[in-house]
Amino acid sequence: MPRTLYRKLVDAHTVRRLDGGEVLLGVDLHIMNEYTSPQAFAGLAEAGRSVFRPGAHLAVVDHVNATRRNAAGDDDGRLLIETLEANCRAHGIAFYGLGDPRQGIEHVVVPEQGLARPGMVIACGDSHTTTYGAFGALGFGIGTSEVAHVLATQTLVYAPLKDFRIVVEGALPLGVAAKDVAIAAVAAVGAGGANGYAVEFAGSAVASLDLAGRMTLCNMAVELGARAALIAPDEAVFSWLRGRPQAPADLDAAIAAWRGLASDADAAFDRELALDAAAIAPLVTWGTSPDQAAAVTARVPDPAAEFDPARRAAAERALAYMGLAPGQALAEIAIDRAFIGSCTNSRIEDLRAAAKVLRGRRVAPGVTAVVVPGSNRVRAEAEAEGLDAVFRAAGFEWRPASGCSMCLAMNDDVARPDERLASSTNRNFEGRQGRGARTHLMSPAMVAAAAVAGHLADVRAFSGEV
Amino acid sequence: MDAVSIVAGIAAPLPQPNVDTDVIMPKRFLKTVTRAGLAQGVFADLRFDAAGAERPEFVLNRAPWRGAPILVVGDNFGCGSSREHAVWGLAQLGVKVLLGTTFAGIFFDNCRRNGLLAVCLPPEARDALLVRVADPARADLAVDLPAQEIRADGVAVGFEIEPARKRDLLTGADPIAATLAHAEAIRAFEAAADAAEPWRTPTVR
Numbered sequence: 209m210p211r212t213l214y215r216k217l218v219d220a221h222t223v224r225r226l227d228g229g230e231v232l233l234g235v236d237l238h239i240m241n242e243y244t245s246p247q248a249f250a251g252l253a254e255a256g257r258s259v260f261r262p263g264a265h266l267a268v269v270d271h272v273n274a275t276r277r278n279a280a281g282d283d284d285g286r287l288l289i290e291t292l293e294a295n296c297r298a299h300g301i302a303f304y305g306l307g308d309p310r311q312g313i314e315h316v317v318v319p320e321q322g323l324a325r326p327g328m329v330i331a332c333g334d335s336h337t338t339t340y341g342a343f344g345a346l347g348f349g350i351g352t353s354e355v356a357h358v359l360a361t362q363t364l365v366y367a368p369l370k371d372f373r374i375v376v377e378g379a380l381p382l383g384v385a386a387k388d389v390a391i392a393a394v395a396a397v398g399a400g401g402a403n404g405y406a407v408e409f410a411g412s413a414v415a416s417l418d419l420a421g422r423m424t425l426c427n428m429a430v431e432l433g434a435r436a437a438l439i440a441p442d443e444a445v446f447s448w449l450r451g452r453p454q455a456p457a458d459l460d461a462a463i464a465a466w467r468g469l470a471s472d473a474d475a476a477f478d479r480e481l482a483l484d485a486a487a488i489a490p491l492v493t494w495g496t497s498p499d500q501a502a503a504v505t506a507r508v509p510d511p512a513a514e515f516d517p518a519r520r521a522a523a524e525r526a527l528a529y530m531g532l533a534p535g536q537a538l539a540e541i542a543i544d545r546a547f548i549g550s551c552t553n554s555r556i557e558d559l560r561a562a563a564k565v566l567r568g569r570r571v572a573p574g575v576t577a578v579v580v581p582g583s584n585r586v587r588a589e590a591e592a593e594g595l596d597a598v599f600r601a602a603g604f605e606w607r608p609a610s611g612c613s614m615c616l617a618m619n620d621d622v623a624r625p626d627e628r629l630a631s632s633t634n635r636n637f638e639g640r641q642g643r644g645a646r647t648h649l650m651s652p653a654m655v656a657a658a659a660v661a662g663h664l665a666d667v668r669a670f671s672g673e674v
Numbered sequence: 675m676d677a678v679s680i681v682a683g684i685a686a687p688l689p690q691p692n693v694d695t696d697v698i699m700p701k702r703f704l705k706t707v708t709r710a711g712l713a714q715g716v717f718a719d720l721r722f723d724a725a726g727a728e729r730p731e732f733v734l735n736r737a738p739w740r741g742a743p744i745l746v747v748g749d750n751f752g753c754g755s756s757r758e759h760a761v762w763g764l765a766q767l768g769v770k771v772l773l774g775t776t777f778a779g780i781f782f783d784n785c786r787r788n789g790l791l792a793v794c795l796p797p798e799a800r801d802a803l804l805v806r807v808a809d810p811a812r813a814d815l816a817v818d819l820p821a822q823e824i825r826a827d828g829v830a831v832g833f834e835i836e837p838a839r840k841r842d843l844l845t846g847a848d849p850i851a852a853t854l855a856h857a858e859a860i861r862a863f864e865a866a867a868d869a870a871e872p873w874r875t876p877t878v879r
Binding site for chain 1: 689690691692694696697700701704705706707708709719724748749750753754755756757758761776777778779780781783784787788836837838839841849850852853854856857859860863864867871872873874875876877878879
């Protein structure tokens, strides 16, 4: 029977079939951070359990550490970091802590090490683990109870998902980035519209994305509710893996095996959606859910036009929180802060795209602009290219340490109430970047354009970019 | 994990769609190495103002819904971050049942692992419950997991639940213990995969 790529990966990792259609799913790689793992290790200790396969785990410090300097930030953060290090030491698990040249945001670090490969199952106590779909790996987020389950058994009790294919055909217009494709997909499907599904992204526009772009797209699949995202691996993935520090020793044999890894031509999907790449414009969010988005050239929508009462109420509430009025031109909304960072958009390609806009330009007066490179390796590469000088000359603060930082504001990077941000991150939730802070999501180049303009701005108006 | 069977009590309406786990458990409560003390964090920015005073308009601060063990919630409840702290906090606040339509996947699994019954209803059934429990005189419900039924005076609505999840909730099972009974099968599976595809499961350095 023809199978989807998702189904093939599930089948290849099924250790046992369990009651009720669930399976015991083998996990190839498990990644941990400092804030969703301590209670899992404590649970193991209480039950007297050991780690089943210590070599198949990696712990990275990223969520709570400061990025203004290479430090824990505060005592609570320090305790989380020290607890993770002690747990890893006790169980023989690889740990990339502060000061380690390999440290950074987990979903940036794992691919750059060559640890995300086609055909794998990768689990992590972080919702954005869908990122690994860019490599044809089944990545998904889990809670802390499941972190304990993977530590103790190297498996998960897993209910297979339904299959949803999103096909994006055509050429992306100039100025339109992978982030825009991701936001367009979230807006089309709705936040939660893909709950219960694994999404496979396909089509010529997806195939044309580089690995950084594919990671951005798969990363944000969780914002439409998809528990997993996949893109069939191709030559771009294989060549990306070459020379990575921890790429498999027998890479050629691996590539030969990976070549057939795709959905069968006649595989059935439970749901399909087609998006026209040529119709996607640079997008910004206007509300407090990632599906509340529109072209930067558009106006703030009127909630009264929303037929569904719950959605209308949500839109009204969002506009009140965001301090916006229906009919306001999005490109006239003034910002206080610009933030480039996060597991969605902090890779070298993202920094290059933003730097292109910033070269020879200055951040508008009154705007605080910050860039946090996704990992220590990304920062080193960017500095070798001189990108740090471009950001600094433009008036951006170039952070000396890496982490999630103001994406979720668990460290000291917290926006103040009513401050408005142009942000390359993934969530515009109420309070996400600080209590009362107002987030507009967009691509890194669009953040750079907004920083220069002092308000949300169309990157296509900046000559010399893209 | 505590087993769930029949939960009877006040149900509170929270109709907003896409209530995310940042809203359920704001980040300032996450810097902890234990599961304890999270009740105060639940919906903290909705329950309390910046000075820490209760917001009188929030449903869980009003009679009869304060302390409700049942929440009737909007679509896609629990979206966003994987933080299980959201579910730990809800359970510590005394919430035992969530009646909604769809739940975000990670949150849904976290509920199962912590004895919180999340029920997926058709939108019309959920909407009818939202209207009903918004009336203080009609906010009392009983949610019967064994019978898969929600009861209010004179009304009974059935619900579907996956058999494996129902079993776990009814028994309060320890899934790790159950999985470790398959330890030999897991070892054999790993050995076969390592031999056939040595590039698949890394040994991280």
